[in-house]
Amino acid sequence: MPIADLVTRDLRVLWHPCTQMRDHETLPPVPIDRGDGAWLVAADGRRYLDAISSWWVNLFGHGRAEIADAIREQLARLEHVMLAGFTHEPAVALAEALVRITPDGLSRVFYTDNGASAVEVALKMSFHYWRNVGEPERTRFVCLEGSYHGETLGALGVTDVALYREVYDPLIARPLLAPSPAPEPGEDPLAAAARAADALERLLAAHAGTIAAVIVEPLVQCAAGMRIHDRAFLARLRAACDRHRVHLIADEIATGFGRTGTLFACEQAAIRPDFMCLSKGLTGGFLPLAAVLTTEDVYAAFYADWATRRAFLHSHSYTGNPLACAAARATIELCERTPLGAEVARIGGWLESAFAPLASHPHVANLRRLGAIVAFDLVADRATGTPFPWQERRGLAVHRAAMASGVLLRPIGQVVYAMPPYVVTGDEIALIAAAARRGVEAATRVSCRPPAGSEPTRPADADPSGLEV
Ligand SMILES: Cc1ncc(COP(=O)(O)O)c(C=O)c1O
Structure with a gap:
């Protein structure tokens, strides 16, 4: 089945969760063919490291044999x-x-x-x-x-x-x-x-x-x-x-x-x-x-x-x-x-050291971690902690850049986080951190304008934070 066909068929009949379907005009859904541990393998062979455990559900990897x-x-x-x-x-x-x-x-x-x-x-x-x-x-x-x-x-x-x-x-x-x-x-x-x-x-x-x-x-x-x-x-x-x-x-x-x-x-x-x-x-x-x-x-x-x-x-x-x-x-x-406590502590340690260098980035604030969860805020101004206007969808820019690097990150508004499956390795966590950095750089390098036709319907200062990308 040609990949383009699948996307066309999808967009003809499906209504995706938590999605403004019009976004798919510029960012089509990614056809995933199979899972492999911490990775999702797309129909075109590209691999994406599932750094958010597919909405936090996956624990021990995709396709885990015992399950x-x-x-x-x-x-x-x-x-x-x-x-x-x-x-x-x-x-x-x-x-x-x-x-x-x-x-x-x-x-x-x-x-x-x-x-x-x-x-x-x-x-x-x-x-x-x-x-x-x-x-x-x-x-x-x-x-x-x-x-x-x-x-x-x-x-x-x-x-x-x-x-x-x-x-x-x-x-x-x-x-x-x-x-x-x-x-x-x-x-x-x-x-x-x-x-x-x-x-x-x-x-x-x-x-x-x-x-x-x-x-x-x-x-x-x-x-x-x-x-x-x-x-x-x-x-x-x-x-x-x-x-x-x-x-x-x-x-x-x-x-x-x-x-x-x-x-x-x-x-x-x-x-x-x-x-x-x-x-x-x-x-x-x-x-x-x-x-x-x-x-x-x-x-x-x-x-x-x-x-x-x-x-x-x-x-x-x-x-x-x-x-x-x-x-x-x-x-x-x-x-x-699994010695789960020890595994999570190990993953937590890797996350902490891989993400630590991001803490000094001028558009990163409040780097935090608990267990196997790490997060930071994308900010316009680090000194005041001021976020970017929400209409600019900088989180979406992080997502796009991370996907281009082969890592699935899906920020919550302007909060970038990782919560990988427990089968993730130290090297893979380094990839996640590198993709997050690339995402932050891509999202803050340019002035992000809201896409034409998506005029805000809320006041500019109200940030409806949520899983918006
Ligand atoms: C704390 C918490 N409660 C409830 C839910 C809802 O779960 P579901 O998406 O399966 O309805 C979520 C989903 O993210 C959650 O994080």
Whole structure:
């Protein structure tokens, strides 16, 4: 199949996610033929180093044999059966494994298909729990400034990224917003954690008895631009939730499975949330699957005679799909077989030294790292930290230049980051850093004008940060 044909056919019928389709007039989608470890191989033979793990899902490389084999083996037995009224080995074994590897006290597993739907399940379960235990006035949710928990209407109700939320605002529930614990430029991380925790305490007190849950992305607000906060915030958050009898929902969809240096970010603060949402890396990047883990206390509040109408009547057709569960079991086996902490520390060290020289670049600010995640801000003026006007799409210029160097980087607005699969080598990380530098240089060398016909519809000073390229 000629490559040009595939792109033409694609543009005739497909509508791509998170994309202004008109961009494809100048930047057509790249036809990928196969994956090979940390690399994506295009139909024309070009290779792209997947420095962002394909939207943070891939853990152990594309085409990883152990996961592919587990899916193949399962496929020969059973592709799918509804999980209401039926069960199967992959769903049970995966749930057992998840209970074993997550913080003690998370003992019940509910499956969904993707991150946003897992978040919705946690929100619905929390809300419904309070009704079931006789506190129906607890109906509100608290999320953090810059929070991102997915893009379905329910998940947008606890998401604070204007780019995704604004248009749909009339349709979306209004959360209570607490300040982000990520430090402002120059602020001490511990001071920022304390500031945010104090504000959260005040918010919980001011709305006492009306809040169902606080939802948090532990340690890193990824979609907000890899905003890292101190673990001290999480410990204070857990204590505040306990004091105010409010659920804590840990959205580990992006941070789970080692990215921050421990299997789950919550471990670094030794906290156990009331709900933990997992997806993305759960299947090693092979198949869509998500899980919500919760406590026996929550489960018990729903366990009653049918006529009490306490049951959690939420379902998706593909809940607990056997192929996805088999992929997840194989992924967890890989996590357990690999000295994951040491691997991530090694990758983190490589990222840190490869990216360090960029810190002095006149258009780079706030170089930061946690675990196997590294990020920096592209700035117009380093001294003041002023970003470029968002309409200029400098992040897109970084993406283009990096792709031309054979590296897939996809900045979040003007935040350039890497979150590679764990099979990446030190030499490959050097390639990623070199591509990032080339990207920064290409993006800041020229005056970037917004493409003709894309007149801004927002005020120039409002930066709708998000996955905009
Ligand atoms: C923290 C977090 N929660 C939820 C989601 C939504 O997951 P999905 O894209 O699978 O709906 C994401 C996706 O990036 C995420 O980073």
